[in-house]
Amino acid sequence: MNHPVLDPRGPEEIRAQVAALARSYTPEWRYESTEDDPGAALAELFCTMFCQTVDRMNAVPQKLYTEFLNQIGYQEPGPVAAQGNMQFMPNESVEQPVLVRSGTQVFTSDASGSNVVYETRRSIEATPARLTDVYYVDAQSDSLQRVDLSRPWPLFAPGGQEMQVHEFYLSENDVLRLEGPCTIQVELRQNVRYLELETANLLTAPGLRWSYFHGGAWLPFDGVRAENGRILLEKRTGLSLEPDQDGRICIRCQGCTPMALTLQQAAVCSAPLGEVPAARLFSGDVPLEEEGGYCFGKRPALYDLFYLRSDAVLTKRGARAQLHLELEPIVFDPPSQGPNYQFTQPIIDKRRAVLAKPDDVRVSGVVWEYYNGMGWRQLQTQGSRNPFSCRQEGPYDLIFQVPQDIQPAEVNAEEGYYIRARVTDVENSFSLYQRWIVPLCKGAWFQWQYPAPAPVAWIASANNGTRREIGQAAGLGDLQMTVLEPLAPGPAAMYFCFDRSPHAMPLSIWLQMLGRAELKGQLLWERWNGKTFEPVRAVDETEQLLHSGCIYLFLTEPVPRASLFGVEGCWLRLTCTGPRPVPPPVAARVQLNVVPAVQCRQEPDQRFDTGIYEAGKTVQLLTAPVQRCTVWVDELQGLSAAEAGRMAREAPDRVRLEQQDHVLTRCWVRWEEIPDLALADGGDRVYTLDPYQGTIRFGDGRQGRVPPAGDHNILVTYASGGGAQGNVPPGAVHSVLEGLPRISAVQNLTAMSGGIGRLTMEQIESRGSRHLRTRGRAAAGRDFEDLVRQGFPQVQHVRCFAGRDPQGKPRAGHVTVVLTGFSQAAEDNEALCRQVYSYLGSRCSCCLVAEGRLHVHPATVLRVNTQVTVELERMEQAADTQQEIGRRLQQLIGQVWSARPVGGQIRMDELWSCVRSVPNVRAVRSLLAEGAYDRQGQACLAPLEKDGGFPYAVVESGVHVVRIQ
Known part of the structure; x- marks a missing residue:
């Protein structure tokens, strides 16, 4: 706020006025500010003290305004502590869960070397189990998918690797x-x-x-x-x-x-x-051509061999096979001979000469054999057992049963399944006048048939x-x-597989959610008990997967191992009793053994004495700022034992009695903190707390009760913390203040953020004036913004959109408050939105809340990337010009644009002006700007062509590419 300046004079003006007055009062002396002049020293001292008087006079409007804020009841907000999520990992050798109590202190060092301490907000048991797989199962669509935990994945909807077969x-x-x-x-x-x-x-x-x-x-x-x-x-x-x-x-x-x-x-x-043709035919060592060849050569002899190979047929052990041979007899006539005279007779009579006839030489006997792994054994055959004699006319068909013990054999360096015909007899093989009748094989074909199917x-x-x-x-x-086997009928479910039993009291499962998807039904967590899935009690801080948070499962007994979907492990199941959500909730990460933590430190209790009727008593705490405080006052001096007992029965949470040897020695009564003692009656047990100074002030008997007299009769239990020093990035907190047995690693999964210290006077003045106008109620759109700024100093940007839904679409009667905190982490902004919604819900029209027309939504973070092509005047300065353009764009987006209200940050004309104003730029040939943002876990890009295209957006500087043409 700009206060009026009552006296604009500064030190130089005052010195000049003193010098002018000195010339009129003492003409013989000049004020020249010399070091050895006593008059000059007195004048300088006067000027300095008078400047202080002017400063105090100019501070009067500010002090009056501060007093005005006090009169209207404006209270400076207290320090806000940074919050985040801590993960505790047990040792690999641990078999049972490890207790991590509420208030466990972890710390990190700040820039000055001091420890910034954080405390856990609830007790958990850290399990040594590891989450190995997550599956999506839907019997209705017969879907079984394994989730890729390294990327965002939907719940109760397909989105993983399909494994169902x-x-x-x-x-x-x-x-x-x-x-x-x-x-x-x-x-x-x-x-x-x-x-x-x-x-x-x-x-x-x-x-x-x-x-x-x-x-x-x-x-x-x-x-x-x-x-x-x-x-x-x-x-x-x-x-x-x-x-x-x-x-x-x-x-x-x-x-x-x-x-x-x-x-x-x-x-x-x-x-x-x-018919199946034979794969190979061999006449001994000679392979036959496809068009055919002699089975045993042109001159068959004993033990000649004819091989037939067919892996497809001869492997059909037990089948009845038929071999069909296409043979053609080839006759080799001997040379003609004259008449055969009887040279043994005394007189050769030519009339008795007999014409010589050749003897037919043919294969008169064969044996069919097969190889059984140890040797060649005889094959039992039927039909044309010896088709090679060529005595038979018609088809040559050999029928046999494929032996059970037939084995592959190597014939002529080719391994396969063979049968063979071995010559056992050649008719007229010793005749002197022979006519050879040799079988020529033109082809061999097989068929088979099983008498019965084979197992x-x-x-x-x-x-x-x-x-x-x-x-x-x-x-x-x-x-x-x-x-x-089909899937067992049931609703769509998520199955979580662990390498060992995850039993704990409770088991903490942290889910980082992307976007907001509201479930119509109820979530049901179940554990495998060895026979079926049974429900387990759960505490859900995600509000049905609406936002990031922890889910606590109370698993009292170990989870038996089971094999589901071909994977062995310990199983938990998550189902939704309502209809399938559209769109489905999307999880970015899932972690175990996570507990919320806040930047505070429990300090030792302090005790104070009280004198006789010490009105307006003030006590000073040793450590500030104060994060939480509880004040107990021993009022036994002003009460009887009966009155103390009656108070303990009526308000057991506010009164504690201490006895020693059955004698009442203390009666501790918890007093309440109020913002201002002027709001209290004379008998109210109240006090005020200045969290930044660590001072507690009690009443004077007219505004608030005076503590009774006594020694060590005021007990203060408090924790210190809060402020911007607690804001640290993920992974920065990794040490335990005191030893935690069987815990090997500690880290903050999320940024410890949201910590805000004392506001500056300018901030107090800008917020205080709005308090008088709103008076704690929201009617117009600006009232919502002012209430958020007053109650939540950790809010950086806030804007109220009347007549719009959370998606930015026009909807009559709806009010959407869009905000962002100083932390850009999505889960922090989600948590902040939930607090703001609860705060505004009690300060606006009840119809907005009851009818679901009040929305508090985090702003969309839009990362602005640019591609600029410029023409330069001097090419030798191209590198410096590129760097200057990038620096100015980052300054414009990261400082000028980001300081504006939500939805009004983008001004495309300023981008052009920013680039054109850079020295050495002759012309801007092209400028393309795009915004990168996250929508339901998916990275999206949108061109920035007009200023109001993203009403719920706040910007941050991205990548700027500058090209020289």
Whole structure:
């Protein structure tokens, strides 16, 4: 406030006036301020004392105004202590929770080296458990998501990594080693036959998908249908079923069923849709070409070998296989010979000469063999057992059962599954005149068919994050395997997993919330008791996740370990009984073992004596400023024992009696603090406190009671603290004033902020005048602002918007008070808004509060970033000009704009003027400004094109990029 100046004269003017008067009174002497002149010394002394008189005269208006403030009842607000959240971490070796009592003192050092002490505001038990995972589970949408705790995450809404799958795998490598078009028959055996029929129909519904693995991906089957309680899968392509990374060839079924599906056993069989060509053919050591070749060469001999390889067919152990050979006999005629004369007769008669006929040489005997891992054993065959003799006309089909003990063999450096034909007899092999009939193989094809489905060797399922598998399932008669299982019905819930039991009395969970999302229902915390989730008692300081704060859970017993969603740990569950919130509450962080702390220190109790009728008694406390104070007065001297007992019964919280040997020795009565003794009657037990000076003043008998006489009969219990020295950043407080056993680390998670000391006289004057106008009630918009400034010195900016809701939209009848404190931390401003709302709610129209039309909202912090392109006059000064532009922009935004009221800080024309006024700037080619702000945990950017685009914003300087063109 600008007070009138009664006398504007200063020291120089007074000296000049004294010198002028001296010339008129004593012309023979001049006032020249020389050091050896006694007259000059007297004149200088007079000028100095007269200047002090002028200063006192000019201070009269200010003193009168101060007295005016006292007359209207304005009270200077007391010191405000910084507050924040402290975290206590037990040692890793601790198994049980550690008690952290209320009033535990921690400290940090200020710039002068003094300790700034903080005290916890409530008792907790610090648990050694660690929060490992948080899951979002919603049975209605069949969603199971793991929350990423390193970034903001919503509660009761999707926003994490989806982990929900419903699938099961069946593996039988022999049956499922398939390369071409084929069919697979799946038989899912259950206790009751009609269940198998229903299951087959259920698993072939459109919502379920059957697939196989190929090329690193799962490909769907071309046809899926149910037939007689079995599932028929058809693959019409030539793609093969490939093994996974564990070497298993699997088929997979994906999809969710309305009920759990439990199998007693599973079996599969396969069959080709056509003939399967042999993979490789060998004539001994010689591979045959694709167009064909001789099975045993052109001159078959005993023990010659013909190999046929087919990994897809010969692995079908127990299946009935058919080998179809396309053979063509190749005849090698011998050279022609003349008549055969009988040279053994005495007379050679040419008429009896016989024409020589060649003998047919062919493979007359073969043995089919397979490899069993130790050697080649005979294969039992049917049909064309020796198609290589070429005696048979028509198809050459060999039928055999694939042996159970067949093993891969290495033939000609190629490992695979083989059968072979070994020559055991060659007809007419020793004839002198031979005609060779040699089989030429043009192709070999296989087919197979299982007599019954084969039990699967391995079965696995994945449901609701849990994976189960059974190896060597073929040897088990009853698997009792649940392959598909939906989530248990229930509301959407958040599951918290701990590495060990988090039991504590209470367990403190701190949630840092972003934005404000109101829940319609009630929050329910539950613990796993080994069988089900049971409710636990909780104290919620977040007001249903509306803002940041602590939630205290009273877990009296250890939480048993359990495996949920495939993760083993100790589990807590959080559900909401109401409808799903839109938008959902968003949490930025979650921490354990957190307790609120305030910057204060409990001082030793002080006792004072009182003389006989010591009216207006004043006592001085040793430490100031005073944060909280309780005054007890021993009134036993003026009371009888009966009166003291009656007072103790009527007001047990205000009267304490002390006895020694059944004799009443003290009667302590708690006196109340009031702002001014002028408001009290003569018999009221009241006092006033100057928190900055640490003085307590009692009444004089007319305004407030006089304390009775006695020795040490005034007991003062108080704590010191408050002021701006308690404001420190996160992590600055990390020491315990006294040893705290089994606690390894202490830190302040949030900034200790909000501390405000004594106001300056200018601040007192600016607020005091508003007190007379409002008189403690809010009617107009300015009244809300004035009341907030009077009651909360820690508020930096406040502005009332009439007819607007918290989102800034016009709404008739609504009042929104937007404010920000000296701390820019979101949780601090949220806590400040809650205090302001409670304060204004009792000082404005009750209809505003009852109908929900009063809102107190923190201002949106808008970080202003700019990109400037300028043209310079002198390029050699480009670096200095860039730095000067950045400095002026930071000064404009951080000092000039931020000092203005909420919503009126941005002036785009000032940005242009600021840049143009920089020396060496010839022209401003472009200037782009954008505001970065946080909305529900998401970083947002908005162009700043007009001044009033953000009515609830306060600005801070961001990044300024200056380009030279």
